[in-house]
Each structure stands twice: as C-alpha cells, then as structure tokens.
Amino acid sequence: MSGNLQVLGACPLDCPDTCSWIVTVEDGEAVKMRGNPDQPYTRGALCVKVNRYLEHTRAADRILYPLRRTGPKGSGQFERISWDEALDEIATRLRGIVDEHGGEAIWPYNGTGSLGYVQGCEGVAGRRFWNMLGASRHWLNICSSAGSSGLRRANGTAGGMDPENIARAKLILLWGTNTLTSGHHLWKFIQDARADGAHVVAIDPIRTRTADQADEHIAIRPGTDAVLALGLLNVVLAEGTQDEEYLAAHTEGWDDFREEILKYPVERVAEITGIPAATVHSLGMRLAHTRPTAIRATMGIQRHAGGGTAMRTITAIPGVTGDWRHPGGGVAYSTSDHVHFTIDTREDLLAEPVRTLAMTRLAAELPSVKCLFVYGANPLASTSDTNRIRREMLRDDLFTVVMEHFPTDTADYADIVLPATMQTEHMDLHAGYGHLYLLWNEPAVSPPGECLSTTETFRRLAERMGMTEPSLFDTDLELAEQLLSSGHPSLEGVTLDRLRKEGWMRMSYPKPFAPFADGFPTRSGRLRFPPPGKAYVPPHTAGKDGLTLITPAAHTFLNTIFGNNPELRRRSDKPRSSRRESEGRANEERSGGVIEHAPVVLVNAADAAARGLADGQRVRVHNANGEFLADVEISDRVAAGVVASPKGRWPKFSPGGAGPNAVVDERDADMGKGAVYHDNIVELTPV
Ligand SMILES: Nc1nc2c(c(=O)[nH]1)N[C@H]1C(S)=C(S)[C@@H](COP(=O)(O)OP(=O)(O)OC[C@H]3O[C@@H](n4cnc5c(=O)[nH]c(N)nc54)[C@H](O)[C@@H]3O)O[C@H]1N2
Ligand SMILES: Nc1nc2c(c(=O)[nH]1)N[C@H]1C(S)=C(S)[C@@H](COP(=O)(O)OP(=O)(O)OC[C@H]3O[C@@H](n4cnc5c(=O)[nH]c(N)nc54)[C@H](O)[C@@H]3O)O[C@H]1N2
Ligand code: SF4
Ligand SMILES: [Mo]
Numbered sequence: 001m002s003g004n005l006q007v008l009g010a011c012p013l014d015c016p017d018t019c020s021w022i023v024t025v026e027d028g029e030a031v032k033m034r035g036n037p038d039q040p041y042t043r044g045a046l047c048v049k050v051n052r053y054l055e056h057t058r059a060a061d062r063i064l065y066p067l068r069r070t071g072p073k074g075s076g077q078f079e080r081i082s083w084d085e086a087l088d089e090i091a092t093r094l095r096g097i098v099d100e101h102g103g104e105a106i107w108p109y110n111g112t113g114s115l116g117y118v119q120g121c122e123g124v125a126g127r128r129f130w131n132m133l134g135a136s137r138h139w140l141n142i143c144s145s146a147g148s149s150g151l152r153r154a155n156g157t158a159g160g161m162d163p164e165n166i167a168r169a170k171l172i173l174l175w176g177t178n179t180l181t182s183g184h185h186l187w188k189f190i191q192d193a194r195a196d197g198a199h200v201v202a203i204d205p206i207r208t209r210t211a212d213q214a215d216e217h218i219a220i221r222p223g224t225d226a227v228l229a230l231g232l233l234n235v236v237l238a239e240g241t242q243d244e245e246y247l248a249a250h251t252e253g254w255d256d257f258r259e260e261i262l263k264y265p266v267e268r269v270a271e272i273t274g275i276p277a278a279t280v281h282s283l284g285m286r287l288a289h290t291r292p293t294a295i296r297a298t299m300g301i302q303r304h305a306g307g308g309t310a311m312r313t314i315t316a317i318p319g320v321t322g323d324w325r326h327p328g329g330g331v332a333y334s335t336s337d338h339v340h341f342t343i344d345t346r347e348d349l350l351a352e353p354v355r356t357l358a359m360t361r362l363a364a365e366l367p368s369v370k371c372l373f374v375y376g377a378n379p380l381a382s383t384s385d386t387n388r389i390r391r392e393m394l395r396d397d398l399f400t401v402v403m404e405h406f407p408t409d410t411a412d413y414a415d416i417v418l419p420a421t422m423q424t425e426h427m428d429l430h431a432g433y434g435h436l437y438l439l440w441n442e443p444a445v446s447p448p449g450e451c452l453s454t455t456e457t458f459r460r461l462a463e464r465m466g467m468t469e470p471s472l473f474d475t476d477l478e479l480a481e482q483l484l485s486s487g488h489p490s491l492e493g494v495t496l497d498r499l500r501k502e503g504w505m506r507m508s509y510p511k512p513f514a515p516f517a518d519g520f521p522t523r524s525g526r527l528r529f530p531p532p533g534k535a536y537v538p539p540h541t542a543g544k545d546g547l548t549l550i551t552p553a554a555h556t557f558l559n560t561i562f563g564n565n566p567e568l569r570r571r572s573d574k575p576r577s578s579r580r581e582s583e584g585r586a587n588e589e590r591s592g593g594v595i596e597h598a599p600v601v602l603v604n605a606a607d608a609a610a611r612g613l614a615d616g617q618r619v620r621v622h623n624a625n626g627e628f629l630a631d632v633e634i635s636d637r638v639a640a641g642v643v644a645s646p647k648g649r650w651p652k653f654s655p656g657g658a659g660p661n662a663v664v665d666e667r668d669a670d671m672g673k674g675a676v677y678h679d680n681i682v683e684l685t686p687v
Contacts, residue, residue, distance in 0.1 A: 007444035008036070008503030011050055012120060012423045013558045014112040014143070016163075016183040016298070016334070016434025019046055020504045023054075023424055023444040030054050030424050030445050039504050041164070041185055041435045048555065048571075049562050057422045057448075061564060063404055064449025067417040073394050076412040083450060086416055087464040093399045093415075094133060095465065097370045103134025104354050105370035110138055111359070111377020112559065116428030116441070117341060118479050119421075119454045121376055123429075126458045127345035128472055132465075136369075137356040139673075142383065144334060145360075146674025147302030150311035151333055153671075154529070156522035159337030160315070161294065161330035162513045163434050167192035168328025169294035171286055172200045175314065176225065176301030178208045182553040183434050186296065187213075193328075199290075201283065203228070204300070205550060206602070206644050207637040218283065219639050221274035222548050223304040223539025223679055226313040228280065230535060231269030233261045233320055235284025243322025250519050250526055251319050257529035274639065292329030293321065300552060304679040306537025308671025313535045318516075319527040327512035332434075338507065338515075339431040339438075340488035346471055360675045363388035363666050371399045375420070375454060378560045380409035381650055381659055384675050385666040387626040403457060406564050409651045419451040426453040427476045429483055429499070436507045440499040455479065537670045539679050546681040547607060549621065550644040551660040557648035564650060572649070573599065598655045599645055601630035603684065606640040608632060611684055618655075619684045621645065626662035629655045629687065643682065 005025040011018060020039035024032035033054050037044035046053075066086035071077025097105050108130045114120030121140050139145075148158035166172060167189040179186050190200060202211035203218045203225070211217035220228060236242055237258070247254050266284065270277035287293055295317065301310050315331045323329025357365045359377075363385045366372070372393070380386055380393070393400065393413040402414035411417050425447040430439040447453075452460070455476055462472040474482070481496055492508040499505055519525040541548040556568040563569065601621055603613060613619060615634045620627045621643070630645050638644055651659045660677075667676050 005444075007442050009423060009441040009444060010428070010430040010439035010504075011046070012114040012116050012428065012430065012441070013050070013561060014115055015558060016432060017041065017185040018115070018430050018432030018435070018437070018439060019050070019185070020439055021046060025444050028445060030057070036503065039437070041432070041437060043185065043188060045185070047184060049558050049568065052562070052565060052568065054424070056562065056565060057424055059406070059564070061406055062448065063406060063411070063417060063419045064451060065419055066450065069415050073413050074390070076407060078417060083460070086418060087460055090401060090416060090461060091464045094371060097399065098133055101370050104136045105368070106130070106133060106135035107357055107365070107369045107372050108135055108138050109359065109362070109372055109374045109377055109379065110140065111375070111379070111382070112140070112143060113376030113561065114423070114428070116430055117343075117483050118428045118476050119426055120428065122431070123341070123343050123479070123483060124345050125454045126375070128349060128469075129458045129462050129467075131346055131349040132462070132467055132469060132472070134351055134354055136354055139356050139358045141673055142359040142675060144299050144302065145672030146307035146669040147299060147311040147333060149671035150302065150308035151315055154312045154315045154527055155516065156520050157337040158333055159335055160515065161332045162327070162436055162509070163296065163332045163335070164189055165327040165512055166190060166294045166296060166332065168326070168512070169193050169292050170198050170328075171290035171293040172198055173203060173293065173295045174200065174210055174214060175203045175295055175297040177296050177298035178204070178210045178300070178553060179296065180210045180213065181208065181555045182298065186434065199286065205638065205642050206552065209555070218275055218279060221272070221639075222550060222642060223306060223541065224273040225301050226306060226310040226536040227264060227269055227272045228275065229313045229317055230261050230264035231266050231273070231280045232284045232287050233317060234264050234266065234269070235281060236288045236320060237261060239285070239288040241288040242320050243325075246322035246325060247320065250324075250516070251529060252524055252526040253529035253531065256532045257316065257535070260530070260532060260535050287317070287321065291321070292323050292326035293318070294328055295331045297331055297333055300678065302669065302674060303677040305540040305669055305676060307669045307674055307676075309530065309534065309537045312530050316527070316529050319529065324516040325514065327514045330516065334433040335436055336431070336433045338436060338490065338509065340486050340490050341431070341483040342486040344482055349469060358673045360384060360668070360673050361666065363392060366392035366398070370397060371401070373401045374410055374414075375403040378408045378410045380413065381560045381563070382647070382661065384661055384664040384677070385625055386651065386658065386661045388666065403454065408560065412652070418457060419449060420457075421447045421451045421453045425451065427480075429480045436509055436513070437504050438494060438499060438507060439504045442500065540665075540667065540676060541679055541681050544681050546623075546683055547643045548641060549660070549663065549680050549682045550642065550678040551647045551664065552644065552678070554646035554648040560648050560650060563648055563653060569649070569653060572646070598629050598631045599649050600633045601643050601645040601684070602635045602638045603632050603643050604636065604638050604640045605634050607643070608634045613684060613686065618687045620687055621660075621663060621682050621684055623663050623680065623682050625665060626658060627656070628658040628660055628662050632684070643684065647677070
C-alpha cells in the first residue's frame with residue numbers, strides 16, 4: 001500500500017442509503033473519504049455524520065487492544081491484556097457455562113452497528129460458532145420488526161416500491177419518516193418529482209426539518225395513522241375512484257375491508273387523529289384523484305403499540321387505488337426483503353433446537369443468561385428500559401464480552417472488551433434497505449493496534465476452543481461468494497469479481513420496477529386486507545394523562561454511533577435559532593473536559609405554561625421506569641400533549657447519566673415484538 005490509491009467502499013451504518021464511498025490512501029494512510037459521484041443513489045454526497053468517519057477511525061478514545069476489567073462493573077476501569085489471554089479467558093468461561101447451564105445460557109447479542117453481510121448483523125456474523133455451542137438464537141427485532149410483520153401479512157413481503165421511483169410520483173406522502181435526517185439521499189428523487197409537479201405532504205406529529213421543506217405538514221396525533229389511512233380511503237370510496245379491476249384481480253378480503261373503511265368518515269377520523277376534518281378531506285381528495293401516489297413510510301410509525309397494524313393498513317391504500325400498477329406508486333418502507341442472499345448459518349451444527357431471545361426484551365431475558373456477548377450494539381443506550389438492563393448487567397454471575405470500537409456505556413460493564421475493526425479496515429458485502437443496489441467494501445488500510453474483524457475474532461475463538469468444523473474457518477471472500485450463491489434471479493449477472501471491481505451493482509430487477517403490478521408473493525398471490533376489526537390498534541398513550549414522548553433519529557448521530565464525537569454532540573444540541581444558541585450557553589456543563597449541553601426536549605407552549613416551564617429550563621423527563629435530563633425548547637413544532645427528545649446521545653455524556661431509553665417501556669408492539677420508542681407517557685418537572 002504505497003503511493004496514492006482510490007479504494008471503493010460502502011457505508012456500513014444502519015441507514016437506508018448505504019452510500020458508496022471512495023477512500024484516498026496515501027502511503028498506507030486513509031487521507032480522504034468522499035461520496036462516489038458515479039453511484040446513482042449516493043450521487044457524490046455522504047452526510048454530516050459520515051463526513052467525519054476518517055476522523056472517527058482515529059479518535060483518541062478508539063479501543064485498540066483487548067481489555068480486562070479491573071474495577072467494579074460499570075466503572076470503565078480496565079487493563080490491557082494480550083489476545084492470547086483474552087481468548088483463553090473467553091474460551092474457559094464459555095466452556096464452563098455450557099457445561100454447567102447449557103449453551104442456551106449464552107446470548108450472542110448482535111446489533112445494528114454494521115449492516116454488512118460478512119462482518120455485521122445482516123448475515124448473522126458468528127452464528128456458525130454459536131451453533132457449535134448451542135447458544136440461544138438472537139432475534140434482531142430492535143428496529144423495524146412490527147412494521148415488517150404488518151407489511152408481510154398484507155403483501156407477503158416487506159419489500160415494496162423502489163424508492164428511486166418516487167421521482168415518478170405526482171403525490172408523495174412522507175409518512176412517519178424524517179427523510180432529511182434519517183436518509184437524505186431520497187430527497188433528490190423527491191425534488192425530481194416536484195420539478196414535475198408533485199405535491200409533497202409530511203405526516204408527522206413533529207414539524208421536522210423534512211416537514212419544513214414539504215408543501216404541507218399534517219400534525220397527526222401519535223399512533224393514530226391507521227385511522228388516517230382509513231379516513232383517506234373513505235374519501236376515495238366516496239369519490240368512487242377505487243380501482244375495481246385491480247381489487248378484483250389482486251386482493252382478498254375487500255368486502256370486509258370496505259365495510260371497515262365506511263366506519264371512518266372524516267369527522268370520526270378528525271376526532272381520533274387530531275387533524276382537522278377539512279384537512280383529512282382535502283388530502284383524501286388528492287389521493288382519490290392523483291395517480292401515481294407514492295407513500296414513503298419508514299420506521300417512525302411502527303414504534304407504537306399498534307405499529308404493525310398501522311403499516312398493514314397504510315399498505316392497503318395502493319391496493320385500493322391501484323397505485324401498485326405504476327412504478328411511481330405504492331409504499332416504500334424497506335427494500336431488505338428484495339435482497340436474496342444465501343445466509344448459511346449452518347443450523348445443522350446445532351445438536352438440538354434452541355430458544356430465540358428477542359433483542360427488544362433484553363431486560364426481561366437477562367436473568368436467564370450467564371454470558372452476554374455483545375457486538376455491534378450499545379444496549380445500555382439503545383434498548384428500552386435501560387435502568388433494568390443496568391441492574392442486570394451488574395450481576396457477578398453474568399460474564400459479559402463486548403466487541404467494540406469505543407468505550408460505550410455498555411463496554412463499561414464488560415468483563416472482557418475486544419477491539420474491533422472499522423469499515424475502512426475490513427472487507428464486507430452490503431445491500432441497502434432504501435435502494436436496490438449491492439455494494440462491496442474493500443479494506444483501505446490495515447487495522448490500528450490489535451483490532452480484529454468480527455469474522456477473524458470468531459475464527460480465532462473457534463480454534464482456541466478446539467473446534468475443527470471447516471466452515472468455521474471460511475475466509476471473508478469465501479463467505480461473500482456463499483452469500484451471492486442463491487441463484488435468485490435478482491442476482492443474475494452479479495459476481496464477486498464484478499462487485500470488487502466496480503464497487504456497486506444494481507440488483508437484476510426490471511427498471512422501472514413495479515413489484516406488485518401483477519400480484520403479490522402471498523400464498524393466494526393476492527394482497528390480504530386487514531380482517532374485520534383488525535385495522536386499527538390504539539396507542540398505549542391513548543386516553544392517559546401526561547405527555548406522549550417521541551424519541552426520533554438525531555440529525556448528527558447514527559443511533560449511538562458518533563455520540564462520542566464532541567463536535568457532532570455540540571451540533572446536535574445547537575438550538576435552531578441564533579437567539580437560542582446564546583441562551584443555550586447558560587446550560588453548559590463540563591463533563592470529561594468537554595463542554596456539555598443537555599439534550600433538548602421540545603414542548604408546546606400550552607404544556608410548558610401548565611407546568612410553569614420556561615424556555616431553556618432544565619427538566620427531569622420521568623415516569624415509573626426512570627428519568628433523564630433535558631433542556632426545554634418551547635416550540636410549535638409539537639402539538640399540546642406531545643414532547644420530543646432525540647435518541648442517540650450516550651448516557652455517560654448526558655447530564656444525570658441517562659438517556660431517553662430510561663423512560664421507554666420494555667413492552668411489545670402488536671407484531672414482531674417491536675419496540676415502542678415513540679409510545680410512552682412522561683411528565684416534566686423542573687430540576
Ligand atoms: N441522522 C440519523 N439517521 C438515521 C438514524 C439516526 O439515528 N440518525 N437512524 C437510522 C435507523 S436505525 C433507522 S431505523 C432510521 C429511522 O428513521 P425514521 O424511519 O425516520 O424513524 P424515526 O426517526 O424513529 O421516526 C421518523 C419520524 O416519525 C415520526 N413519528 C413518530 N411517531 C409517529 C406516529 O405515530 N405517526 C407518524 N405519522 N409519525 C410518527 C417522528 O416524529 C419522526 O419525525 O433512520 C436511520 N437513519
Ligand atoms: N429511544 C429510542 N431508542 C432507539 C430507537 C429510537 O428511535 N428511540 N431506535 C432504535 C433503532 S431503529 C435501532 S436500529 C437501535 C440501534 O441500537 P444498536 O443496535 O444497539 O446500535 P447502536 O446503539 O448504534 O450501537 C452500535 C454499536 O456498534 C459498534 N459497532 C459499529 N460497527 C461495528 C463493527 O463492525 N464491529 C463491532 N464489534 N462493533 C461495531 C458501534 O461502535 C456502536 O457502539 O436503537 C434503537 N433504539
Ligand atoms: S449514514 Fe447514511 S447518508 Fe450517511 S454516509 Fe452512511 S449511508 Fe450515506
Ligand atoms: Mo433502526
């Protein structure tokens with residue numbers, strides 16, 4: 001690696017855009033990273049977060065060596081040890097746990113830190129090793145499972161329209177999605193549609209930066225989206241613009257669903273959703289008379305008690321209007337189900353069937369666990385009900401291993417910390433969940449210190465434990481070849497050689513792609529409308545006293561990644577107006593030498609007045625689960641009864657040492673045991 005090299009890679013973060021990037025390497029050092037201008041979705045741009053990725057790989061707090069805990073759990077006190085010592089200790093402890101408690105007492109907790117199919121969660125890295133030990137299975141349901149389940153019940157797949165085709169739509173509903181923050185590359189396609197006359201509506205309880213840029217913002221009461229969907233369809237029926245031919249050919253359950261829709265006239269919808277009846281009606285009229293209509297609904301809607309049902313009912317809309325006939329119509333949620341890799345975790349290596357533990361249920365399941373092996377996850381910041389998790393992680397009889405880049409709150413509770421490579425240092429295969437491209441990530445530089453990739457760590461552990469099963473030692477390139485070997489038509493023409501050379505390829509779907517123009521991948525081949533009485537599940541917060549807390553994506557973090565970057569943290573807290581910026585300084589605090597603001601909580605003026613809260617005032621946001629501290633921003637961005645504070649900040653960099661998940665219930669949504677991050681009741685009290 002000498003001279004000047006341009007290395008093609010892919011962003012591994014849990015973001016729908018999965019960007020193609022180019023790293024410039026000089027004398028073995030990565031000196032520059034930029035978005036690939038040739039890739040049609042990336043179009044040369046990364047984002048405010050990943051523009052700092054190289055800086056992040058070299059951050060002073062990067063974990064470079066294996067560590068063993070020396071202080072009490074949670075203290076973050078560690079000593080450096082060798083890989084030999086680390087592997088020996090892990091091997092001995094794992095063997096002891098399997099002998100005494102059985103393999104199911106081990107929980108390999110693999111999060112969304114990297115979406116790579118070789119190193120990360122999408123290919124379930126490490127699972128072959130865990131199958132040898134009979135470890136519990138891990139269900140990665142933390143993010144999107146309720147919505148995916150709802151969509152699969154309706155359409156037979158969660159994969160819907162190609163988001164690029166939004167450029168062809170004439171009406172665009174950005175429904176429970178903050179495009180400009182959580183996957184901004186779609187915006188260019190929305191702008192293309194607008195240039196062609198499309199009308200853009202943001203449906204969100206918060207007037208987000210995306211809502212600011214839309215033609216219209218509809219502030220819906222949280223968790224009532226299914227009712228809005230029914231109300232819009234009520235107007236469609238009144239106008240008689242349902243697509244009878246499409247309904248007859250490609251759907252089932254229409255007679256019952258039609259009856260259900262008729263129970264939701266706009267006045268009733270207005271009452272439940274808090275949206276003026278005239279607004280429901282006028283949007284219904286637009287929907288009734290605009291083809292194609294594209295609905296971009298991502299994960300915000302389904303982080304509620306009725307989130308699965310909401311997605312199922314929303315996805316009925318293009319079934320009624322016939323929008324699925326057109327490439328520019330339908331619902332775009334996630335394209336993951338359009339990816340057909342072979343994920344061979346070698347289930348045959350399991351001696352007997354094992355239980356499955358849901359990622360959303362960490363606090364509830366930890367009492368039955370003796371080894372928690374965390375990789376690509378930061379549960380003490382990201383998972384619901386962090387106070388209960390923390391109490392469990394203090395247990396002496398719990399052996400905790402954390403593979404990490406940085407000393408997160410979770411790593412502080414580890415017995416052993418293993419240093420992990422970052423994306424510029426290992427090889428991986430990617431697919432986006434917001435587009436139809438596959439990407440290859442070629443390592444650009446050697447790992448710093450003694451960092452190892454996920455796959456290499458498991459290969460070494462397997463060897464240390466005396467395992468000889470050959471597939472445990474497959475190389476990264478062999479694993480990538482296997483992933484591409486499914487023979488599915490979408491992979492026609494896709495070879496590892498081409499991917500490595502070109503960096504990215506579109507999957508072999510027709511262009512333009514209209515996935516359900518001729519039917520659905522359900523057993524009957526038809527869209528299944530929600531059964532009678534099953535089109536709406538009210539939110540947990542319905543009818544309760546107190547404020548509904550929404551904890552959405554933060555603009556300058558990616559989940560908790562970058563939460564330790566002081567500049568991105570400073571910007572995350574920067575109030576929107578300069579007036580607020582100077583006032584915000586009143587709340588500066590020092591933590592570890594860095595000036596800290598508290599996170600902001602948006603509060604409507606009426607709710608602030610009722611509690612005697614002033615702008616900028618620090619409050620405890622609390623309920624029976626716990627509390628976190630935030631600074632009030634009085635704002636008409638939220639309606640009365642709704643407050644909002646972003647996810648992502650590390651508890652240890654927050655005043656009071658807690659983040660929003662301290663108040664999020666560990667409670668299942670209606671489908672997929674989904675988490676309910678936006679469906680909790682809190683109170684605000686001045687500190
Ligand atoms: N900058 C940045 N980008 C990210 C992430 C990040 O943390 N930061 N996270 C990534 C990940 S893992 C994911 S899953 C996605 C998540 O990104 P999104 O899919 O956009 O999900 P959220 O941010 O949870 O919520 C999106 C919007 O839904 C709104 N919302 C909440 N409840 C309701 C409701 O009941 N009805 C309606 N209509 N709207 C509601 C919220 O106010 C929010 O503005 O983004 C990815 N991209
Ligand atoms: N309140 C609230 N909580 C939420 C959400 C919300 O909307 N509100 N959103 C939820 C969503 S959508 C998601 S997806 C989850 C995310 O929750 P998690 O899956 O726990 O992901 P992160 O918190 O981002 O932590 C990922 C960690 O993996 C590490 N990492 C990254 N790449 C690698 C790698 O290649 N190898 C190893 N060993 N480690 C790596 C990073 O340093 C980081 O510490 O959070 C959820 N939590
Ligand atoms: S986080 Fe998203 S927008 Fe940013 S570089 Fe990665 S894939 Fe692209
Ligand atoms: Mo997510």
